[in-house]
Amino acid sequence: MPKLYKYRGNIDLDSLDGLRLFDRDLQMIQNNEVYFSKLANIKGAIEQLANGEDTSMNDVDSWNVFGFLKLKKAYDKNTINHAHADARKTALNSGVYALSDNYSYDLMWENYGAEHKGYCIEYEIYKVKDFGLRSAKGIVPIASSRMEQVRYAEKVENFSIFRPIQKNINNFLFHANKVKSDEREWRITTSEDGLFNYDRKCLKSITFGEKASNKLIVHVMKALLPMGIKFYQIYRSEPKLLERRKI
Template identity: 30%
Template structure:
């Protein structure tokens, strides 16, 4: 699990509105547009490519329609693109004094620890890569016509390059298809670190607002005789599960998740396989293991594992899978169980 840190200032706005805390409690983030990043070298990238295209057309009378179309498409993507910046850490906590000072209101704010992979699950992303770890360089990279045909190089140069003076940020950027408010899985949030000078009343609002979640809370403290700051554990919220499923009752055969739902393929080992029993099982499984909307497929034989996800299925393979799929519960009707075939 890769952890990214987001430093928040916790500035009190008009009418005592706590925007940063409100977004945290709503599982929201703001993916900025590329223009909002105020990259002073963006115009230089655009001018380089436009100039190269015009030169090829005017001097060499080349047909550049295909390249021009690709460039226009990339520009449209850039105009809509949303970017969410996180900071990596060499330690297992947000240890950078500079980041706390610059982005957390001089230690009066807080820092959120996210599971980066779960943040990436929030929507379809526009490229073959969904994040880019920023490279810090002395000179502005040249983006030209040749980069249009190599999307990865283009993405890294355009969206993942900053001046070396910013290297203390250790930034990783998540790329979304559009900018604006994004909602993420509640289970992407792993921990919250409170700054040295954060007011206790705001700490309490966050802790109380994130009940019934598996989240750890820390308070940053100075290390004695040092400029280093260290996290001290305050408390831990946990998901409340009244009755956990016995581990000998089932086996997870395969997990097949995508950006909208989780798909669990489960071998059920219980004796009773009636509709009511399997409905209770699927509900408890969701409560205990799913982190977002989920489809649950229940089987009575693990020997069909090689058929799960295989497409298309014909003849005997199709019959084998259908014979051992005993029930399913879908994400859009989680309180129902569908017996297939009817084995109640």
């Protein structure tokens, strides 16, 4: 999935606090910066992990029934709970940059694009290494960075003693409750949260919501035109069909 989108809703240009947030987001685009939030700070992440299905003891019991393993002592419940907690903690402390795979979702514009008055940023990313991530601390976290589409379920089988630890962690990182499946989320993750620079060639366009003000459009375009990117605005070709036209 090469084209991914980040919706932005900080578009209040008439108050000091609103203008500060708007300018912060705009400067990040100008500086080729993105902010990776801690998974623990993403709404719903804690609940999703808490409601996950821990099958690790069932795995151990099943294998022992068939006599393949004798794991009762080596893998008692305390040991497994400790491993489970470590995987969960690692995941929750990871940095996450959440994106969507389309610019034309009504729900995304409504919830994250200031009710169609905001804008969304388009990136072209074929593989996570294409993003060229570099943290503000000068660390290049390529080995720990991943990009995957989120998988949705009511309950997530999020830990098994027979899975490699990184796979357990990834199950935490790339699962979400199915009530959010309409967001069609992709996540880029790293081992730490915070501000990162990315390769400028990945930035492709800005798309304004159908209700974006002329003031917003002029302000954003004036700031970003020197970057050589394209600009679009959403319109409705049918009541429930969003498309975009070039500005």
